[in-house]
Amino acid sequence: MLEATGLTKAYRDTVAVRDLTFTAQAGRVTGFLGPNGAGKSTTMRLLLGLDAPTAGTAHIEGRPYRQLTDPLRTVGALLDATWRHPGRSARAHLRWLAATNGLPESRVGEVLRLVGLDQVAGKRAGQFSLGMLQRLGIATALLGDPRVLLFDEPVNGLDPEGVQWVRHLLHGLAAEGRTVFVSSHLLPEMEQTAQDLVVIGRGQLTYQGTMAEFVARAASRGVRVRTPHPQLLRRALTERGVVFTEDPDVFYVSEMDSARIGELAFTAGATLYELSPLAGSLEQAYLELTGQSGEFTGGGAR
Structure with a gap:
């Protein structure tokens, strides 16, 4: 389990993370979203003790x-x-980490096979593509x-097969009861990967909850209507002041449910x-949330 409570990080006059409180539960994949400059990387560094918080706990x-x-x-x-020594092979890099942390050397071969690098384990990491470095x-x-x-x-630089592999890997790790906390700008992929979401803007929490609840926000904002009597429906909607757009014989109605x-x-x-x-989507719900406030435009710390 990961837990941030009142987490704050200030750099002189810039507050990168402000009073941030959230949890990521074991057995779940939690997606971590926010615009560039929202404080995602700073938050991860605080969680891992790479930066000391100004206030709060991680x-x-x-x-x-x-x-x-x-x-x-x-x-x-x-x-x-x-992050790796370009002159070391993938195997040597992992052996060094295993030796300095009291881990069995057999674990090196296991993880190389798991990520699909066993055939290039002797190749220098400096010769790896970005996708291979992600796997390492x-x-x-x-x-x-x-x-x-x-x-x-984690999917930067990976081909579609690699992206799918990461998705299945994260699901498998969570199914084993582990806590999985993942940041990504690829919203359609995140929608297929995460079960829970933590969304921040300018270092502050804007949403925590399930993926389904978040996407439902967008799904509830529109209804597709098809009719052979467009003039009658157009007049009725206009008289009620209902917001809608239309194609021939098809209306897209906002802020009114199907029954009404x-x-x-x-x-x-x-x-x-x-x-x-x-049907709502993570991208639609995310853009609606981040488009509602000038807080999400420019500036801040990543």
């Missing part, structure tokens, strides 16, 4: 990172896929078989061929 399984007695077995992280970073995070995992943009539209059409004498709520 706990991993009930303790600050620096108090963990066996950190690599407790939490694994991928914050920067390019994931292997590094998994080396200690930790109970908590943090990933910052059906009653209005019946009263107006308009036959309906279709009356269906628009």
